[in-house]
Amino acid sequence: MKLILTIAWRNILRHKSKSLIIGFILFLGALLMTLGNGVISGMDRGVSKNIVNGFLGDIVIISEKQKTDNILLNMMGTSIEPIYNYKQIKQALQSQDYLDRFLPAGKNLALALTSESNQNPGFAFMLGVDFEAYRKMFPNAFTALEGGFLEPGKRGILVPVSARNEFFDYTNIWIIPEHGALVKENLPAETQKDPYSIFIDSAIVLMGMNESNSSTDIRFPVKGIIKYRALNTIFGHFSITDIESYRECLGYFSATGKSLDVPKEEQKLLSMESGDLDALFSEDTLMVSNERTRAQAPANVLQKNTPAPQADIEDGAYNLVFVKLKGRVSEKQALTRLNKALTDAHLGVRAITWKKASGPIGGMASLIKGALFIFVMLLFVVAIIIIINTLTMSALERTPEIGMMRAIGAKKSFISGMFLGETAILSAFFGGAGIVCGIIIVKIIPLLKIRTANDMLQILYGGDVFSPVLNTADILTTLVQLGIVTLCAALYPMLVARNITPLEAIARD
Amino acid sequence: MNIIEIKGLKKDYPLGATVVNALRGIDLAVEEGELMSIVGPSGSGKTTLLNVIGCIDHATEGSVQIGGREITALNDREITGIRLHKIGFIFQTFNLIPVLDVRENVEFPLLLMKKYSGAELHKRADKLIEEVGLKEFTKHRPAELSGGQRQRVAIARALVTNPDIVLADEPTANLDSVTGASILELMKEMNRVEKTTFIFSTHDANVLQYAKRIVKIKDGLTVQ
Ligand SMILES: Nc1ncnc2c1ncn2[C@@H]1O[C@H](COP(=O)(O)OP(=O)(O)OP(=O)(O)O)[C@@H](O)[C@H]1O
Ligand SMILES: [Mg+2]
Numbered sequence: 001m002k003l004i005l006t007i008a009w010r011n012i013l014r015h016k017s018k019s020l021i022i023g024f025i026l027f028l029g030a031l032l033m034t035l036g037n038g039v040i041s042g043m044d045r046g047v048s049k050n051i052v053n054g055f056l057g058d059i060v061i062i063s064e065k066q067k068t069d070n071i072l073l074n075m076m077g078t079s080i081e082p083i084y085n086y087k088q089i090k091q092a093l094q095s096q097d098y099l100d101r102f103l104p105a106g107k108n109l110a111l112a113l114t115s116e117s118n119q120n121p122g123f124a125f126m127l128g129v130d131f132e133a134y135r136k137m138f139p140n141a142f143t144a145l146e147g148g149f150l151e152p153g154k155r156g157i158l159v160p161v162s163a164r165n166e167f168f169d170y171t172n173i174w175i176i177p178e179h180g181a182l183v184k185e186n187l188p189a190e191t192q193k194d195p196y197s198i199f200i201d202s203a204i205v206l207m208g209m210n211e212s213n214s215s216t217d218i219r220f221p222v223k224g225i226i227k228y229r230a231l232n233t234i235f236g237h238f239s240i241t242d243i244e245s246y247r248e249c250l251g252y253f254s255a256t257g258k259s260l261d262v263p264k265e266e267q268k269l270l271s272m273e274s275g276d277l278d279a280l281f282s283e284d285t286l287m288v289s290n291e292r293t294r295a296q297a298p299a300n301v302l303q304k305n306t307p308a309p310q311a312d313i314e315d316g317a318y319n320l321v322f323v324k325l326k327g328r329v330s331e332k333q334a335l336t337r338l339n340k341a342l343t344d345a346h347l348g349v350r351a352i353t354w355k356k357a358s359g360p361i362g363g364m365a366s367l368i369k370g371a372l373f374i375f376v377m378l379l380f381v382v383a384i385i386i387i388i389n390t391l392t393m394s395a396l397e398r399t400p401e402i403g404m405m406r407a408i409g410a411k412k413s414f415i416s417g418m419f420l421g422e423t424a425i426l427s428a429f430f431g432g433a434g435i436v437c438g439i440i441i442v443k444i445i446p447l448l449k450i451r452t453a454n455d456m457l458q459i460l461y462g463g464d465v466f467s468p469v470l471n472t473a474d475i476l477t478t479l480v481q482l483g484i485v486t487l488c489a490a491l492y493p494m495l496v497a498r499n500i501t502p503l504e505a506i507a508r509d
Numbered sequence: 510m511n512i513i514e515i516k517g518l519k520k521d522y523p524l525g526a527t528v529v530n531a532l533r534g535i536d537l538a539v540e541e542g543e544l545m546s547i548v549g550p551s552g553s554g555k556t557t558l559l560n561v562i563g564c565i566d567h568a569t570e571g572s573v574q575i576g577g578r579e580i581t582a583l584n585d586r587e588i589t590g591i592r593l594h595k596i597g598f599i600f601q602t603f604n605l606i607p608v609l610d611v612r613e614n615v616e617f618p619l620l621l622m623k624k625y626s627g628a629e630l631h632k633r634a635d636k637l638i639e640e641v642g643l644k645e646f647t648k649h650r651p652a653e654l655s656g657g658q659r660q661r662v663a664i665a666r667a668l669v670t671n672p673d674i675v676l677a678d679e680p681t682a683n684l685d686s687v688t689g690a691s692i693l694e695l696m697k698e699m700n701r702v703e704k705t706t707f708i709f710s711t712h713d714a715n716v717l718q719y720a721k722r723i724v725k726i727k728d729g730l731t732v733q
Binding site for chain 1: 592604617
């Protein structure tokens with residue numbers, strides 16, 4: 001063993017240029033593999049951390065009637081089924097000791113009509129919550145860029161930056177908070193020079209989109225413009241409203257236990273034929289909305305600054321319950337236990353993981369993960385081919401030497417061992433250096449605070465800031481990968497070398 | 510006792526569509542402790558014969574016994590074992606492992622045998638290095654030695670395992686006559702001291718004086 005390593009080591013020194021080529025490839029391969037693993041890991045951690053801590057929690061409870069699990073960006077789907085029995089669900093949840101917190105919320109798509117526009121309506125995802133409870137559940141999920149937050153018992157909406165920009169693109173109306181001023185720096189670059197060319201409004205009229213034909217226009221005063229801490233391109237679609245107004249808007253039974261008092265014919269006019277979004281784009285619907293919005297303040301738009309008075313807010317309808325787990329419990333275990341408890345209590349709801357709930361984002365993350373994996377695999381193959389080539393050449397060049405060793409009694413295994421030893425030493429030195437450099441780079445990158453606003457990149461970055469991460473398991477994975485590369489690369493040259501016969505060595509003489 | 514017994518040894522090399530009959534029925538017996546030379550013109554089959562005896566080439570036909578053991582039917586593992594334990598080899602060129610120094614080269618077969626401790630290993634190697642007159646060169650790499658010195662190292666290495674037979678295929682072909690003579694003188698001396706059987710091939714009539722026995726071979730057959 002010592003002999004093999006001695007010979008291997010000295011051969012490395014003797015064939016410096018070849019060793020350097022192989023070493024460089026191993027270094028580069030290990031470096032890129034480490035970085036790739038770091039990015040994948042960072043993405044995984046970032047996306048899960050941001051979604052779990054900032055938006056969905058670990059587990060989401062949805063109605064049993066809800067067909068698709070993906071409730072985060074179900075743009076083209078149907079509306080999310082309401083949950084009417086939150087109080088009972090709450091009781092069931094309270095008895096589960098592995099749950100940290102939970103928060104009921106309304107979440108659906110709404111048409112944004114605005115009071116001033118003669119443009120086509122825009123869309124907004126609404127998240128209706130008890131704002132104080134929301135802040136406790138997801139502290140620091142966002143900051144107010146302009147204005148403030150929602151006040152208890154008051155109607156209002158918090159519009160995220162990206163929703164505001166989208167809305168502006170659609171309607172040329174720039175939303176600012178109530179009693180707020182125009183903050184020029186926040187305007188899109190092209191309008192900053194001439195801010196007087198745009199319309200400004202501090203209210204949005206939202207009409208919930210819901211299959212039961214019961215939605216209503218509600219005028220929401222804008223209380224603040226918010227910026228989510230990360231993944232704004234995903235979360236940024238969600239405007240946050242108070243839960244009572246949300247219910248009114250969606251036409252759910254509110255906490256007062258009454259349906260909203262909207263004239264039948266108006267309801268019919270406003271609501272969709274079905275939940276099918278295509279209906280929205282039919283001529284009729286658009287004309288109706290145009291007419292309505294041109295009327296500036298439609299007669300039936302609820303303009304009151306407070307939602308209908310409430311008996312007990314928790315008696316009303318919700319769509320989801322966000323659940324956060326205590327640190328110790330595994331997601332899988334918690335999900336099984338929770339679902340059993342919910343089924344046993346016949347509550348008509350089921351629990352799903354945040355991954356399922358966030359549908360396309362999880363999908364996008366796995367897509368990027370897959371692409372990165374293929375990239376790392378390609379690297380693998382290229383590195384292996386180059387090393388095989390170089391080592392095989394080296395084996396053939398050393399035929400007389402190897403044949404002579406065989407002639408004086410070295411076994412085939414000795415020759416293979418020598419080659420494996422050489423590759424292993426190079427792999428340990430250069431590959432090791434590559435991994436160390438990779439780790440250092442992964443540690444440095446987050447300090448550079450590289451930011452992106454791009455959707456795909458944000459997922460890759462695991463948030464707004466590029467933050468790859470490597471834990472022990474990742475490093476072990478990289479080590480195993482490096483080991484596999486080494487073995488694969490050494491295998492063929494080893495075979496070539498061990499099959500060199502003493503005769504060949506003599507024939508060369 | 511005969512250390513080598515060869516009967517009806519034939520060796521064919523396929524060469525394109527034809528076959529070269531390199532050895533065409535050799536019968537040969539070698540006694541222990543002999544210092545034998547195989548002579549013959551170029552292409553007569555000297556190298557082929559030594560290769561078969563040295564277990565680095567197989568016979569096509571016939572029987573070859575080394576130390577009473579038939580070697581023609583052995584597998585690679587067993588053959589490798591015989592090469593390591595029973596035979597010492599001295600080649601014309603490329604005898605030594607370039608990355609190892611003189612002492613390491615001599616110790617190499619002992620290390621492969623895995624039966625000696627470090628101290629014993631050094632003792633044996635140093636003894637032989639001294640006998641071949643390279644005491645001052647133990648730490649030199651082959652590249653730092655002359656052709657004659659390299660052959661000396663090869664002799665030391667061939668002898669270090671105490672083999673039954675040492676085979677040398679034209680060991681002096683690459684050396685000038687004075688150096689060549691000294692190498693053969695050394696082999697003769699080692700044969701006397703270590704009682705090891707030596708077989709070397711040559712086509713140089715001048716070196717025959719060192720051999721105790723001469724076997725002539727021509728067109729793949731021994732001639733008396
Ligand atoms: N690998 C081979 N393939 C085909 N023919 C071979 C091979 N090795 C040897 N021969 C042929 O076998 C015959 C004997 O060759 P060998 O090398 O044994 O001769 P030799 O006596 O050692 O000659 P020299 O004195 O030139 O070294 C020659 O005709 C040679 O051409
Ligand atoms: Mg020859």
